[in-house]
Amino acid sequence: MQDLSSQESAQVSIDEAVVSGILSARIRPGTRLSENEVASLFNVSRTRVREAMMRLEQRGIVKVSPRRGWFVVEPSxxxxxxxxxxxxxxxxxxxxxxxxxxxxxxxxxxxxxxxxxxxxxxxxxxxxxxxxxxxxxxxxxxxxxxxxxxxxxxxxxxxxxxxxxxxxxxxxxxxxxxxxxxxxxxxxxxxxxxxxxxxxxxxxxxxGLDLTRRPDPLADLRRSLSLPPQVPNATHKTKP
Amino acid sequence: MQDLSSQESAQVSIDEAVVSGILSARIRPGTRLSENEVASLFNVSRTRVREAMMRLEQRGIVKVSPRRGWFVVEPSxxxxxxxxxxxxxxxxxxxxxxxxxxxxxxxxxxxxxxxxxxxxxxxxxxxxxxxxxxxxxxxxxxxxxxxxxxxxxxxxxxxxxxxxxxxxxxxxxxxxxxxxxxxxxxxxxxxxxxxxxxxxxxxxxxxGLDLTRRPDPLADLRRSLSLPPQVPNATHKTKP
DNA sequence: CTTACCCATCTTGTATGCAAGATTTGTCGT
DNA sequence: ACGACAAATCTTGCATACAAGATGGGTAAG
Known part of the structure; x- marks a missing residue:
């Protein structure tokens, strides 16, 4: 759980790293998991990343959007x-x-x-x-x-x-x-x-859940800019 | 569920075929699933077979013995x-x-x-x-x-x-x-x-199970030769 | 200013190639 | 006849290459 980004990251399985990241709430739903990026983080080829993703998909933890990428699931x-x-x-x-x-x-x-x-x-x-x-x-x-x-x-x-x-x-x-x-x-x-x-x-x-919320695709950016989360109707289409 | 061996077998997923084979008791525990053989049966490359096997392994249905092959699980x-x-x-x-x-x-x-x-x-x-x-x-x-x-x-x-x-x-x-x-x-x-x-x-x-039974590695061959199943001590080591 | 379109770029999908290890088979020595 | 050894063969493990599709940005037309 320590040095995932270390170049020597050898024995840490990709599956475990992702799951542990989710269980500890470090990875948010909708996070993109690029095969290339993960591969270079773990110093392996895309093949092994894909295998891990397939397993995680089977477990209901990630989903693939065809030819677009792998994403941590955002349950409906x-x-x-x-x-x-x-x-x-x-x-x-x-x-x-x-x-x-x-x-x-x-x-x-x-x-x-x-x-x-x-x-x-x-x-x-x-x-x-x-x-x-x-x-x-x-x-x-x-x-x-x-x-x-x-x-x-x-x-x-x-x-x-x-x-x-x-x-x-x-x-x-x-x-x-x-x-x-x-x-x-x-x-x-x-x-x-x-x-x-x-x-x-x-x-x-x-x-206690508010199931009317739609998952916010801008959450990451929003947080990076220190904006308040989930302002209800803040689209640009305000033209009265 | 019909023509898996047909050369045109297009839309039948490998996963489903294996699971359906097990659910209908056509595939026995311990059956070897060679990547190459399955690949040619489905007219795809080993890549996709491996992906299917990874998923099935996650589901507890097949297991890989390193550098030996994929096998339908024989639960202990x-x-x-x-x-x-x-x-x-x-x-x-x-x-x-x-x-x-x-x-x-x-x-x-x-x-x-x-x-x-x-x-x-x-x-x-x-x-x-x-x-x-x-x-x-x-x-x-x-x-x-x-x-x-x-x-x-x-x-x-x-x-x-x-x-x-x-x-x-x-x-x-x-x-x-x-x-x-x-x-x-x-x-x-x-x-x-x-x-x-x-x-x-x-x-x-x-x-109703007899959990003392050991899975018989020769079951397939035995059945092919029409031999009676599970003769208790039929090893060749009989030398009195 | 807006909209439509096209091309550069990036992503996954799939096949293939090569290496390493396990198994098997054939051979030789006893 | 039996056992040990060695090479040939087959298996998966992993990386890489290339193709097809999606995206985004820039440009030109309205």
Whole structure:
């Protein structure tokens, strides 16, 4: 996660670098990933970049616009609701299927909640985004099922992209409390309740989205120029 | 699905052909997929075959053995249990999250059960394998969530590979009855019960596996020579 | 000033070439 | 008859070359 741009960048897989960049909210939805640029960053030929992109496309993380380029996906409103629905199904099923919380599991979750609290106190928004997603991956890891972990990791990545598009202001404290409630239910051994809370939590987050927003193709430039984001109707066509 | 070997085979995607071959149990686990051979079958260059293989690998359907070749996966016993566990989680979560069975949904499911019955009557085992998997995909489709459909399709493909390795004799009627029970519960509007039945059903099928079997690397040759399958200790090392 | 059009440039799509490693087969020695 | 060794063959890994399409900028016409 350190020196991706180093010329010696040898063992860092392209796939991991992109996913990690998304999970930590360093890469925004719609970001263009030029085969040539990525290739030179990793000191490999386009071939390997393309292979990575194909895999990432299969995972729903990037998309190709024919002969135009590869872009980090910008989930549509419909896709966003699909992602949340899928997460509700899988995470609820996962929690409901559990019947025991191991000691190290409890420790892991508590450590995570502590980190969340620290990030809230520090006001580190990027780190918070990352942690909020990680929580659900931690839970998946408790199942010990790598298939589910993989699925939820990718869905989490898409969730982060979604929130970067549609979330005007996210209430970190609310999410944190949701996580706390889930963990409490798990500690009580009431996994049905935990499942219900997870569904509720995901509903809350989804409700907090503004799905009427269109992804802003100028976001990058806007940010570079330090302009306020998403002024509703600021096109030049004002001619009364 | 017809003329893959036709020289004019144009619009059939390689990915789909492989997956469809697995879902219909025409391709066995461990089958070698040579880049050159596939390329000439589809009248394309190795490049596109490799791209397809990369995607299929990401989906857990093929694996590459470095500098040796691409092979349809032969899930280990551990992977097999992971696949079934994941299916239990997702399918149970899916059913539990439903609250309504539409009319066309009911029709679709009934039509499917009728097909199952017909295949049992006809004794068409290959078709049965295909239908048994399709049932769960049909249910996923009821959710209208393409993400879940895709996930379950791939898990079903792996399930079929698993049963080809570890299932000595599969009790079609038992599975069929399991499906019938699930549909009945859904028609009663009792989706919690349907979820529980789905878990039970998947447990039954998983229990029916003989996970001590090792995948037989000589299966293809054995079948070609019309030899009895899986003679336990038939190595040449018999020297008393 | 606006609009239409064309060409230079940049992007991916696909094929091909070459190198490195694995496997197999044939041969030789015991 | 058996086992070891070596060369030939086949496999993927990766880079590169070239073609086709998309984009953007400049120019000329209205």
């Amino acid at each position: 409103a419909e896709e966003a609701t699909d992602v949340y629905a899928a997460r509700r199904v899988i995470e609820a099923g996962l929690l409901a299927s559990m019947n025991h919380l191991s000691d190290i599991g409890r420790e892991t979750l508590h450590a995570h909640l502590t980190e969340e609290k620290a990030a809230i106190a520090a006001g580190d928004r990027q780190r918070l985004t990352c942690l909020m997603g990680d929580f659900h991956i931690r839970i998946a890891e408790l199942s010990g099922n790598p298939i589910l972990v993989e699925i939820l990791r990718d869905l989490t990545a898409r969730t982060i992209l979604i929130s970067l598009i549609y979330q005007s202001d996210f209430h970190a404290m609310q999410s944190h409390l949701g996580h706390c409630r889930i963990v409490t239910a798990m500690e009580e051994g009431d996994f049905e309740k935990a499942a219900a809370l997870a569904v509720e939590h995901l509903d809350e987050v989804e409700t | 016993a551990e992977e097999a249990t992971d696949v079934y566990a994941a299916r239990r989680v997702i399918e149970a979560g899916l059913l539990a999250s439903m609250n309504h069975l539409s009319d066309i949904g009911r029709e679709t499911l009934h039509a499917h059960l009728t097909e199952e019955k017909a295949a049992i009557a006809a004794g068409d085992r290959q078709r049965l394998t295909c239908l048994m998997g399709d049932f769960h995909i049909r249910i996923a489709e009821l959710s209208g969530n393409p993400i879940l459909v895709e996930i379950l399709r791939d898990l079903t493909a792996r399930t079929i590979l698993i049963s080809l390795i570890y299932q000595s004799d599969f009790h079609a009627m038992q599975s069929h009855l399991g499906h019938c029970r699930i549909v009945t519960a859904m028609e009663e509007g009792d989706f919690e019960k349907a979820a529980a039945l789905a878990v039970e059903h998947l447990d039954e099928v998983e229990t």
